[in-house]
Amino acid sequence: MTTHPPKSRQFWRSFAAVMASAVLLFLLSRYLMFWLNVPGVDALIEHFSDASSPLEASQLLKSAGFIALCFLVFAYLIRQVKRTPEISLQQDADRYSAWAAYVVRAAFWSIFLIGLVDSTISFLRIENLLTPLVGEPLSQNLDQARWRGSFVHYPLIGVSLLIAWFSRSLGFVWLALLVVLSEFGIVLSSFIFSYEQAFMGDLVRFWYAGLFLFASAYTLVEGGHVRVDVLYAGLSRRKKAWVNSLGSMLLGLPLCWIILTLGMDTKQSSLISPIINFEMSQSGYGMYVKYLMAGFLVVFAVSMAFQFVSYLLNNIAILSNESGSETLGGEEA
Numbered sequence: 001m002t003t004h005p006p007k008s009r010q011f012w013r014s015f016a017a018v019m020a021s022a023v024l025l026f027l028l029s030r031y032l033m034f035w036l037n038v039p040g041v042d043a044l045i046e047h048f049s050d051a052s053s054p055l056e057a058s059q060l061l062k063s064a065g066f067i068a069l070c071f072l073v074f075a076y077l078i079r080q081v082k083r084t085p086e087i088s089l090q091q092d093a094d095r096y097s098a099w100a101a102y103v104v105r106a107a108f109w110s111i112f113l114i115g116l117v118d119s120t121i122s123f124l125r126i127e128n129l130l131t132p133l134v135g136e137p138l139s140q141n142l143d144q145a146r147w148r149g150s151f152v153h154y155p156l157i158g159v160s161l162l163i164a165w166f167s168r169s170l171g172f173v174w175l176a177l178l179v180v181l182s183e184f185g186i187v188l189s190s191f192i193f194s195y196e197q198a199f200m201g202d203l204v205r206f207w208y209a210g211l212f213l214f215a216s217a218y219t220l221v222e223g224g225h226v227r228v229d230v231l232y233a234g235l236s237r238r239k240k241a242w243v244n245s246l247g248s249m250l251l252g253l254p255l256c257w258i259i260l261t262l263g264m265d266t267k268q269s270s271l272i273s274p275i276i277n278f279e280m281s282q283s284g285y286g287m288y289v290k291y292l293m294a295g296f297l298v299v300f301a302v303s304m305a306f307q308f309v310s311y312l313l314n315n316i317a318i319l320s321n322e323s324g325s326e327t328l329g330g331e332e333a
Contacts, residue, residue, distance in 0.1 A: 114292065
């Protein structure tokens with residue numbers, strides 16, 4: 001029998017829903033701002049505070065419409081929480097953890113497919129086999145980073161989203177194996193066949209960066225991150241829950257928001273600029289995936305935000321003695 005106050009449960013479930021949806025709405029706002037030129041909140045504030053930078057009526061409506069959408073989404077989610085009081089904090093935590101896992105699975109499949117396809121294109125291009133296979137017009141298009149990103153990489157990301165929906169395998173072990181095999185291939189080709197190209201090193205870095213960043217959320221839920229346990233290991237179960245809850249709210253979630261807001265603030269920001277410009281490596285014969293590696297940090301921040309929300313709810317369930325929380329957090333209090 002739970003001693004968790006219903007209003008407190010509603011508050012934390014509402015907080016989690018608003019926080020998770022805010023991350024997705026933030027990404028939507030960046031797409032609207034930088035790809036569709038919809039004015040952001042800053043431009044809307046300047047419109048009313050500074051007469052020298054007015055917005056056109058159509059831009060004003062678009063900006064106001066997005067803000068209205070945000071409030072409608074938040075209101076809907078809070079209403080859904082109130083209509084489903086029977087859902088526990090742990091059930092919600094499992095749902096957010098599943099979302100984080102889906103984001104990571106989709107990202108894994110994306111870099112796996114893109115790595116194979118893009119490296120193959122680069123190899124054929126270097127060996128002058130691309131034009132005989134696909135023709136001169138398509139070969140010239142594939143030499144352009146923007147065309148290759150829009151018509152090769154993005155469709156593969158769409159396929160990856162579908163695969164991740166039906167496949168529940170995260171594939172970290174396989175990705176680690178691919179990194180090892182790719183590096184081993186470089187060693188063999190370099191020292192035995194004296195053959196080494198820029199795309200080979202690009203592929204290793206591409207997969208290794210994905211392995212390191214995408215596995216973070218999964219490792220968090222599995223408790224695999226390295227802890228420097230000076231005091232934590234000796235704390236009781238409830239005190240650990242307090243530490244984890246405060247850490248999620250004061251350190252974990254703010255870190256994710258700092259990455260997103262600083263990295264995607266303007267078109268010149270460190271994360272959004274490479275994506276918009278389809279930035280590629282300086283070597284013209286390497287892979288055209290450098291802009292995607294900037295997006296790795298976006299995936300990291302989003303998946304970790306979902307997982308920190310899940311982590312928070314799990315530990316709040318322990319603190320509130322919610323039914324079933326006895327199995328969470330290790331030893332008894």
